[in-house]
Amino acid sequence: MSADLPILSIVVWLPIIGGLLVLGSGDKAPNVSRWLALMVAVATFLLSIPLWSGFDSGTAAMQFVEKAAWIPAYNINYHLGVDGISMPLILLTTFVTILVVIAGWEVIQYKPASYMASFLIMEGVMVGVFAALDSMLFYVFWEAMLLPMFLIIGVWGGPNRVYATIKFFLYTFLGSVFMLVALIYLYFKSGSMGILDYHVLKLGINEQLLIFAAFFVAFAVKVPMFPVHTWLPDAHVEAPTGGSVILAAIMLKIGGYGFLRFSMPITPDASHQLDLFVITISLIAVVYIGYVALVQSDMKKLIAYSSISHMGFVTLGFFIVFMIASNEHAESGAILGIEGGMVQMVSHGFISAAMFLCVGVLYDRLHSREISDYGGVVNVMPWFAAFMVFFAMSNAGLPGTSGFVGEFMVIIASFRANFWFAFLAAITLIIGAAYTLWMVKRVVFGDVVKESVADLDDINRREALVLGSLAVMVLLLGVWPAPLIEVMDASIKNLVEHIAVTKL
């Protein structure tokens, strides 16, 4: 299985080095840096394809593994590898980054080279988070994400950007430092920094509860879960379009990924004890945040809240596993829940990216995100309206789009756990449709009332390319999710078997 080329390292470091080159190319020749950035992004994506094509979906073992000593004194290694859980997320990252680069092409006039460079560096770091198998390496990548994002929001953001970006930074920093202490504790327990070594480490229940709490703070902030979600609407509203896309499409997924890679396998008994708690706040996110989204007057805020609500599905899907475990047909139900969560993560990556890009298209023209400033957009921008309605439908979970698949799987799995979980989760199909379609109705349909709207131009080829490729992905995943589920299957089965065994 060991490929000759260190593909993972290339996918991590190519965008980072490319980003530094773009940064070095300076803001004086913006077109040079734009094309350079695009080339780097496309090259990274192409190089990440072998991860999919060369992937052996029959095994749960880590693949494309690279390992080298980093800090021998503390047994810290540069250890990379992917399994069925992380590999799709890496491809999502490399794919979305291309779109972000294209989307920022003409829109960003202030320091375009630095803008592109930030996103490329961000891309490499995020791939690193998904690929790291050493806990310190993971932590370094995890924290290093903060730096570029902090600057992206702070430099290119909206009027209230400083507040938003400092809030973003402190919230996520708060979450992660406690995880650091937990990781150090695990290091002393196991004598290793390897994440996979932590998986097999025996831990007492009190230890597990504390470690779970530390992890939970880190990942819950990142997902974000109710009630630590308040940084997200602020960060989304103030971030430039590209920043929102990366935040929603990838960074939130890192929280979900953390649950799968750390919380559940390392502290299965604590997860089992606290599953009702996590399920409850997931359901609060699904239902309550859905209602909050309904009343937003700012489009970006609305989508931000919808993201929180959708991510509630992800955590719900992950943690009902522990409830299902006590029923019959336990394993298939549990697998369904986690796979549903994973599909939901990937699909939300496409859909939220598309929704934010749609808002970005409107914002670039009118410089307003207020719903009330629009109305009747379909009359002047028919192509755009078609895309927006399509993505809104998929956000609401229309069958045939990727939004449906994940939600459906999670709801089915919830039934195995408890009828009322499924009932509450299914409410989202109504609320989700309500807030998304109502927004679309107010923005896209109706007569043109505002003069400013009457002068809008339809999307150009660049924007059509970005939205079109996302639409293809959403449809593809919606009608034929089998390939995605197939690559994850072995890893998730292994995970479910692993967490079913107590570590006490």
Added chain:
Amino acid sequence: MEFDNSQLITMLPEIVVMTGALLVMLIDLMMRDSDRMWPYALTLGTLLAAFAATVFVSGGDSEVILGGNYVRDAMGDSLKGALLLIAIPLFIYGREGLLKMDEWRSEYLTLGMFSILGMMIMISANGFISLYLGLELLTLCLYALVAYVRDSSKGAEAAMKYFVLGALASGLLLYGISMIYGATGKIDFPGILQQLSAGSAADNTVFVFGLVFVVIGIAFKFGAVPFHMWMPDVYQGSSTPVTLLIGSLPKIAAVAIALRVLGGAMENLHQEWYMMLVILAILSMAVGNIVAIAQQNIKRMLAYSTISHVGFIFLGILAGTEAGYRAAMFYAVVYALMAVGAFGILIALDRKGVVVDQLHQLKGLNDRHPWLAITMLLIMFSMAGVPPTVGFWAKLFVLEAVVSIDLWWLAVIAVFFSIIGAFYYIRVVKFMYFDKPLDDEPVIVGGAAQTMLAVNGMAMLLFGLFPVLLFGLIKL
């Protein structure tokens, strides 16, 4: 004990620095103001030569010479090496700043060199006598340097405060030393350790009192809370080139004496002193990080930031393990590197007649001078302990040290305060990157200082990505 000339080779680094310092003093008498390049070049040359000498004499077993007062060992070599290397950017920035203030005189070099000599003696002290001598040599030079700008009333005030409090601290230390001497009858560290291992001395009330006073004296020199009062005023009152010196290198020497006294001579009494350090560490991290938020003056802010870093260094020392000591040494070296860079940036921003020490003066630095801004950004994130900068590893290693002795709650407190600390560091970044400049006066930096600053900033990243490059050199 007889005196053997051949032993002198062991202390070649000290001899080189002292000769250099004396030569600088002599040459300066014969130089016109315009020729001050020569003493400056001699200073840098001396530092390099001393570093080479340190490398030359290093290796092998530890050697004790001068009647048991001086020791050369792996720990001393690595700390001295770091000290001498970090002193090079220090003098480069210092010259830049003094030139801008029209205060460029050789006293800065001479006093600076002698203070470095003092620190080297502290690092190599193998008994309380040499420790005290080194400490006094260091602090006397620093008192004088604080008042370096003769007609600055703030400088005079700060020097006075520093002197009075420093003298008090020295007195406390000396008092403690005398008690320990009284209780054990020994003045050198191995001797004291021997007495303690042998038995009764540890139960002696006089000895325990002595220990407390010595810890207080060390805490004073570190600037740990509640013995930190002098730091903000001294940092603010001194001219930046002097703050640069006070705020960076002495912490390396302070770690050395803490390790020699607590980790060496009183190794057996770990149970007695570690709790004192726990309290000092928690207070330092709390007060340092919280009060720093309220500062508008960058130098005061960095003073409080230093206090919080001292708390972290204590975490490594109090663990009482080899890994912990190594972590504390690493932390101190990293801290010195960061502090030199941070004050170096302030110096780079100074203009003739304009001293940069207010936070708002950093506004829009990214538009005025992107290189300086990114250097400062790296230093600030490193101080906050955000990977991939080297400050993260420094924090990680000391946290690992405390977790290893089962004080995980202390690690939780430490990271909690580091979140608070992150706020004021990223506020600096906010000023530089997100705000518009107040004026568009060009930033004028000398070539050497500019190059050195770029190196300094990149070092944060380089050592952050490859911590072994630095950590591997820190030996115990």
